[in-house]
Amino acid sequence: ITKFRSINYGGIGVVIGHEITHGFDDQGSQFDAEGNAKNWWSEEILKKFLEKAQCIIDQYSGYETEVGNVNGDLTSGENIADNGGVRQSYLAYQNWIKNNNGGQEELRLPGLEELTHEQLFFLGFSNIWCQSITNEGLENQLITDPHSPAQFRVIGSLQNSETFSQAW
Template sequence: MIIGHEITHGFDNTGRQFDKDGNRIPWWTNETIEKFNEHNQCFIEQYSNFSIPEIDMNSNGNQTQDEDIADNGGLKAAFYAYQNWAKNNVNIDKKLPGLTKYSNEQMFFIHFGYTWCTRLSVSRIFNRLITDVHSLAHIRVIGSTSNFHEFDRVFSCKPGQRNSRVKKCVVW
């Protein structure tokens, strides 16, 4: 997921300003920029509506937009890479004790959530919300999975139910 996240940065508001050799040369057309900004606005609105009850504030989608898009793109890239790997390794289907009721694809998403498992003090939550360009860990999980149709398929979610958004934010 993290590798996909970092690759996605090559195609965000910062990455679009550098060519393949790392020279600061914008390479997107005006039409591409307009389309990107339209899709980006969906992320800004979505992530700005995540409530953080510990401090009675909402997340700031403007502040976190590039990282949120990279999280979403990274999750997709990692999942599709996993599916490709699984297709070529069909005989590997070992289950962990106590988790046998979950499919391998479900375990992929469970592990994704576990990767961001953290506990922060109220002061640390406030500090991160004000200063960090990344969303809080639980928002990174909820935001990315709620925009990904494969998550819905794997867990049999219907749009608007639990963690499945009716309007999914997608850039790439």
């Protein structure tokens, strides 16, 4: 399994990066380095964060499903973490490549040998969100879940990823 580092970084690496990103979002800003309740953001930082967060809210609110639109306000924290997770894990993977002979020891995935390791990273990311959901389940998710539906966790993050557009 360690031989397909591109897929591992794209999968579990993104999940780890997602969780780390929460430490620096609107919720994480409420706790200091020791975990004490304390807002450590300046007014200027908060203003910039809210401006950028609004872009994410607007983007995800535009995603339509068969049963309704994504609630960008409800899902903003998780969407920001998804975007951050992709970015941070990709940077970590690139760092691994740099420190490991350009990634030459990476194996090619059988049947997909023509894909680059960077492309496999994004396939690994997309793969973790494969799911089947009923319309009833989707409707419930849109109303109650702070996570966007799986396909929009992929689409939204990759639309915002310059490294994805370079890889493909």
